[in-house]
Amino acid sequence: MIRLQEDFYSKNDKMYVATDCIIFGFDEGKLKLLIFRRRVEPLKNSWSLIGSFVRLEEDVDQAAKRVLTEITGLENVFMEELRSYGKAERDPGFRSISIGQYALIRLDEYDKELVKKHGAHWYEIDKLPELVLDHNQMVEDALERLKRKARYKPIGFELLPEKFTIPQLQQLYEAIYQKELDARNFRKKVLSLNVLVKLDEKDKSTSRRGAFLYKFDHENYQELLESGYDFKIA
Amino acid sequence: MIRLQEDFYSKNDKMYVATDCIIFGFDEGKLKLLIFRRRVEPLKNSWSLIGSFVRLEEDVDQAAKRVLTEITGLENVFMEELRSYGKAERDPGFRSISIGQYALIRLDEYDKELVKKHGAHWYEIDKLPELVLDHNQMVEDALERLKRKARYKPIGFELLPEKFTIPQLQQLYEAIYQKELDARNFRKKVLSLNVLVKLDEKDKSTSRRGAFLYKFDHENYQELLESGYDFKIA
DNA sequence: GCAAAAGTGTTAGCGCTACACCCATGG
DNA sequence: CCATGGGTGTAGCGCTAACACTTTTGC
Numbered sequence: 125m126i127r128l129q130e131d132f133y134s135k136n137d138k139m140y141v142a143t144d145c146i147i148f149g150f151d152e153g154k155l156k157l158l159i160f161r162r163r164v165e166p167l168k169n170s171w172s173l174i175g176s177f178v179r180l181e182e183d184v185d186q187a188a189k190r191v192l193t194e195i196t197g198l199e200n201v202f203m204e205e206l207r208s209y210g211k212a213e214r215d216p217g218f219r220s221i222s223i224g225q226y227a228l229i230r231l232d233e234y235d236k237e238l239v240k241k242h243g244a245h246w247y248e249i250d251k252l253p254e255l256v257l258d259h260n261q262m263v264e265d266a267l268e269r270l271k272r273k274a275r276y277k278p279i280g281f282e283l284l285p286e287k288f289t290i291p292q293l294q295q296l297y298e299a300i301y302q303k304e305l306d307a308r309n310f311r312k313k314v315l316s317l318n319v320l321v322k323l324d325e326k327d328k329s330t331s332r333r334g335a336f337l338y339k340f341d342h343e344n345y346q347e348l349l350e351s352g353y354d355f356k357i358a
Numbered sequence: 359m360i361r362l363q364e365d366f367y368s369k370n371d372k373m374y375v376a377t378d379c380i381i382f383g384f385d386e387g388k389l390k391l392l393i394f395r396r397r398v399e400p401l402k403n404s405w406s407l408i409g410s411f412v413r414l415e416e417d418v419d420q421a422a423k424r425v426l427t428e429i430t431g432l433e434n435v436f437m438e439e440l441r442s443y444g445k446a447e448r449d450p451g452f453r454s455i456s457i458g459q460y461a462l463i464r465l466d467e468y469d470k471e472l473v474k475k476h477g478a479h480w481y482e483i484d485k486l487p488e489l490v491l492d493h494n495q496m497v498e499d500a501l502e503r504l505k506r507k508a509r510y511k512p513i514g515f516e517l518l519p520e521k522f523t524i525p526q527l528q529q530l531y532e533a534i535y536q537k538e539l540d541a542r543n544f545r546k547k548v549l550s551l552n553v554l555v556k557l558d559e560k561d562k563s564t565s566r567r568g569a570f571l572y573k574f575d576h577e578n579y580q581e582l583l584e585s586g587y588d589f590k591i592a
Numbered sequence: 593g594c595a596a597a598a599g600t601g602t603t604a605g606c607g608c609t610a611c612a613c614c615c616a617t618g619g
Numbered sequence: 620c621c622a623t624g625g626g627t628g629t630a631g632c633g634c635t636a637a638c639a640c641t642t643t644t645g646c
Contacts, residue, residue: 132399132451136411138372141444141455165366177370180453184444208442208457210375210418217366219414221375223442223455291598308600309636331597333643525625542627543609565624566617 140220143188144175144259146206146266147196149231149246150283155299156231157263158195160244162256166217172256173263174244175222188225195242197235202282203227206266209258222258226266228282274300276356278319281340289327289335290314297358305358314357319345374454377422378409378493380440380500381430383465383480384517389533390465391497392429394478396490400451406490407497408478409456422459429476431469436516437461440500443492456492460500462516508534510590512553515574523561523569524548531592539592548591553579 147158162172174195178187185205193199206224214220231246247253252263274280280296281288294310314320321341326334348355381392396406408429412421419439427433440458448454465480481487486497508514514530515522528544548554555575560568582589 133374133411133454134452136374137414139375139412139414140367140370141373141375177367178373178444178455180371180373181446183446184442184455186446205441207439208418210412210457212415212417212420218368220367221412221418221457223444289598306636306638307598308638311599312601313635328644331643332645333596333598335598523625540610541625542611545626546628547608562617566619567615567623567625568617569625 137219140215140218141178141184142175142220142222143178143184143191144173144209144222144224144262145188145192145203146173146224146226146262147192148226148228148249148266148270148283149234150296150299151231151246153295153299155249155267156246157249157252158239158244158246159252159255160195160242163243167256170256171253173259174242177220178223184223185225188223188227192227195239195244196229197238198229198233201227201229202279206262206269209262211258214258222262224262224266226269228270228279230283230285232285271300275358276353278340278345278355278357280357287323287325287327287337287339289330289337291330291335292327293338301358310358317348317355317357319348319355371453374449374452375412375418376409376454376456377412377418377425378407378443378456378458378496379422379426379437380407380458380460380496381426382460382462382483382500382504382517383468384530384533385465385480387529387533389483389501390480391483391486392473392478392480393486393489394429394476397477401490404490405487407493408476411454412457418457419459422457422461426461429473429478430463431472432463432467435461435463436513440496440503443496445492448492456496458496458500460503462504462513464517464519466519505534509592510587512574512579512589512591514591521557521559521561521571521573523564523571525564525569526561527572535592544592551582551589551591553582553589 149156149158158174159171160174161169174191176187176191178184185203188203192201192203203225206226208221208223210221212219249267252260254260255263274297280293280300283296284292290311293314294305294307298305319341320338323337323339325337327337328334383390383392392408393405394408395403408425410421410425412418419437422437426435426437437459440460442455442457444455446453483501486494488494489497508531514527514534517530518526524545527548528539528541531544532539553575554572557571557573559571561571562568
């Protein structure tokens with residue numbers, strides 16, 4: 125881009141702007157988080173979220189996407205800003221602020237080799253180790269946001285494979301809300317929303333009988349939105 | 359604070375971090391916004407939100423509070439982070455990101471002289487002029503947030519005087535939601551929450567009969583929260 | 593034939609919405 | 620006495636939550 129020649133603001137302070145990704149996944153009925161060992165001083169080798177400094181020529185959300193792609197090989201992932209972390213003393217290296225971004229990824233799609241190469245690991249959300257700086261706070265905030273948001277927006281589906289069963293979906297919501305749900309009421313509710321398409325296929329991996337697979341119907345969801353929102357799960 | 363001697367991150371880019379305040383008020387049955395004429399180049403004299411660069415030694419939210427106090431004379435105002443604005447090309451002066459913060463203030467409390475001295479003006483929310491940079495977007499986002507949040511948290515009360523009448527409260531919610539509400543249902547709902555204290559005083563400024571004044575009951579609200587949240591207005 | 597998960601309906605209670613009239617008072 | 624805004628009750632509907640049994644099938 126073209127910059128004005130003079131830096132009008134030069135009497136003010138500059139600092140580093142970082143972005144950190146809170147990456148959620150869902151596997152074995154558990155919510156999981158992708159963290160890794162920090163590769164730079166200070167606090168080298170401590171557990172940390174995955175992040176990067178924002179470069180002068182890139183948007184903040186571009187920076188977050190760049191990092192996510194580097195580590196998982198995925199593009200077009202659901203990612204949304206959580207909030208900023210701007211305490212003056214948050215980083216012992218030098219004054220920096222970080223924009224937390226949370227991402228939801230499908231555990232059957234990411235590049236496992238790439239993740240391993242970066243020293244990243246999946247941890248169950250309630251068994252996380254201590255993370256550097258304010259990263260545990262970021263995780264806590266992200267989890268709270270996920271809980272609230274999953275209730276009114278169909279973001280939960282971002283954590284499931286394209287095809288999923290109703291019991292899987294219920295397990296996911298139970299993991300997010302951290303409470304058990306009634307199977308009959310849950311099924312009734314999600315089906316009544318009219319945003320699931322039943323497929324002619326069954327998943328037999330968890331029972332002899334097998335459970336029908338469904339897909340999320342993006343078109344019907346758009347229609348639902350346009351006719352005055354009403355989405356709500358559990 | 360004590361900084362490490364070496365700047366570990368020095369191969370990365372630094373930039374300006376600003377914070378901009380979206381300041382709401384409520385008067386004459388209308389939602390209003392406090393804006394002013396920008397005093398620095400570039401875009402000097404254009405309409406703008408009130409903001410500041412964040413200094414190396416201050417927290418981002420401290421910076422926002424500093425600005426708010428400078429302009430209104432108020433402390434302890436409700437203020438909350440909206441989100442960050444981090445597009446690479448958002449500021450023609452130099453690369454900067456801004457953290458938007460929205461604030462709710464009582465129009466009977468702020469320092470009118472101070473506001474005038476800073477060249478600030480109250481505008482009705484739906485009659486705003488064009489603002490610099492991405493500030494119109496910030497206002498739009500803040501209004502959306504206010505609409506959503508006022509429904510589940512008692513933040514609306516931050517816009518009213520300490521003592522207010524039910525019809526005033528209703529007017530406020532009508533201004534926020536931009537739709538009319540039924541007076542009987544509204545009264546029933548807010549009183550059923552058990553977070554209002556009826557006073558032995560009437561406000562006679564808007565009718566011959568006068569309307570009873572109420573206060574928000576912070577203690578009862580805390581109890582309500584602790585016994586499993588349930589707050590919801592309209 | 594049995595174990596284990598998938599799938600299916602009904603009822604009661606609660607909260608929301610819609611709706612029309614009397615009350616108090618100052619002028 | 621009248622104009623103006625303040626204040627009150629009820630009935631119907633839809634959503635939610637609670638709850639138990641039958642179906643399928645691989646072993």
